[in-house]
Amino acid sequence: EVIGGQVDLADLPLREDLRGRSPYGAPQLDVPVRLNTNENPYPPPPELVADVARAVAAEAAALHRYPDRDALALRADLAAYLTRATGVALAVANVWAANGSNEVLQQILQAFGGPDRTALGFEPSYSMHPIIASGTRTRWLPAPRRADFSLDAAEAARVVAEARPDVVFVTSPNNPTGQSLPPEELRALLAAAPGIVVVDEAYAEFSAQPSAVRLLAEFPEKLIVSRTMSKAFAFAGGRLGYLAAAPAVVDALQLVRLPYHLSRITQAAARAALRHADATLASVAALAAERDRVAAELAGLGFEVVPSDANFVLFGRFADTPATWRSYLDAGVLIRDVGIAGHLRVSIGTPEENDAFLAASKEVAQ
Ligand code: PMP
Numbered sequence: 017e018v019i020g021g022q023v024d025l026a027d028l029p030l031r032e033d034l035r036g037r038s039p040y041g042a043p044q045l046d047v048p049v050r051l052n053t054n055e056n057p058y059p060p061p062p063e064l065v066a067d068v069a070r071a072v073a074a075e076a077a078a079l080h081r082y083p084d085r086d087a088l089a090l091r092a093d094l095a096a097y098l099t100r101a102t103g104v105a106l107a108v109a110n111v112w113a114a115n116g117s118n119e120v121l122q123q124i125l126q127a128f129g130g131p132d133r134t135a136l137g138f139e140p141s142y143s144m145h146p147i148i149a150s151g152t153r154t155r156w157l158p159a160p161r162r163a164d165f166s167l168d169a170a171e172a173a174r175v176v177a178e179a180r181p182d183v184v185f186v187t188s189p190n191n192p193t194g195q196s197l198p199p200e201e202l203r204a205l206l207a208a209a210p211g212i213v214v215v216d217e218a219y220a221e222f223s224a225q226p227s228a229v230r231l232l233a234e235f236p237e238k239l240i241v242s243r244t245m246s247k248a249f250a251f252a253g254g255r256l257g258y259l260a261a262a263p264a265v266v267d268a269l270q271l272v273r274l275p276y277h278l279s280r281i282t283q284a285a286a287r288a289a290l291r292h293a294d295a296t297l298a299s300v301a302a303l304a305a306e307r308d309r310v311a312a313e314l315a316g317l318g319f320e321v322v323p324s325d326a327n328f329v330l331f332g333r334f335a336d337t338p339a340t341w342r343s344y345l346d347a348g349v350l351i352r353d354v355g356i357a358g359h360l361r362v363s364i365g366t367p368e369e370n371d372a373f374l375a376a377s378k379e380v381a382q
Contacts (some may be wrong), residue, residue, distance in 0.1 A: 056250035056327070111266075182212065189223050193322050219327060319333075331362070337359065
């Protein structure tokens with residue numbers, strides 16, 4: 017018997033708008049093959065592990081003092097990485113970081129959304145966008161993608177011009193469908209948007225498209241490009257997300273961020289991981305090649321496969337999607353039911369994990 021266990025959620029004076037909502041809940045199940053949260057399947061190399069341990073040990077001696085509130089050294093490292101990755105010269109003042117890009121996105125809606133404001137996204141997309149909107153009391157405006165899940169850029173610009181949302185989310189490559197939008201196609205949408213446009217590039221390293229960062233000079237008062245170390249960098253457990261924007265946007269986020277939100281341990285570990293970026297990112301090409309193999313084999317088995325530019329593949333069609341998800345689980349393979357009728361999403365794993373998934377797919381296809 018847990019103390020307080022007789023009280024349930026309905027007994028609490030919860031905000032009306034949160035009643036009946038469900039929390040984000042990708043199942044965390046202990047099965048042999050976990051391909052459900054788009055992580056990098058390769059653990060960090062031993063040199064990186066040793067470097068993180070050394071850096072964290074050095075910080076441990078200073079844990080009685082708060083960390084650098086502005087995380088300047090880490091932001092300088094992230095700016096250098098992003099400059100290298102995109103060819104766009106970014107300064108420390110252009111970069112902000114938080115505990116995962118989810119926290120970055122929350123800070124953006126705390127500053128630019130909120131009560132009496134709206135945020136618009138093109139669905140299906142990342143399920144946390146409307147959840148973070150709800151948590152910050154930002155009214156969510158869902159807008160459609162095409163039937164094949166690609167984004168019609170001209171139509172998107174028209175919808176934004178008409179709805180005039182305070183914040184627009186464009187996920188590129190899009191989770192859970194996989195397609196990305198070339199930066200040139202974002203231009204009309206940026207021109208039409210009255211407020212902020214967040215391009216969520218959580219999977220950018222896996223994509224052949226250039227980053228929207230190259231549009232920053234043109235739309236400094238509107239564009240925010242959000243990134244994460246959770247996917248390509250194999251740092252999901254470290255919790256580090258970041259963004260590139262005009263310095264004034266970073267000033268705005270400092271009004272809502274909690275002081276010392278990035279611990280000394282997080283800052284030191286992320287900086288150590290960034291020193292090994294070349295080794296970690298070497299997995300990206302292998303994962304992209306495996307994605308293409310998995311997609312081709314799924315198509316060969318007769319599945320409908322949505323073209324993907326990321327480290328996951330959406331496929332179908334299933335008459336009973338929850339039952340099919342369960343068949344994979346029974347075969348020891350955890351994939352994701354993202355709530356799109358007739359479809360499931362599989363994250364790309366190691367070749368062995370992908371083979372286990374494809375073997376289970378063969379059974380499912382019968
Ligand atoms: N954006 C997108 C599109 C994602 O898929 C994810 C992770 N699933 C995130 C943001 C958040 O990731 P994190 O908080 O780990 O950076």
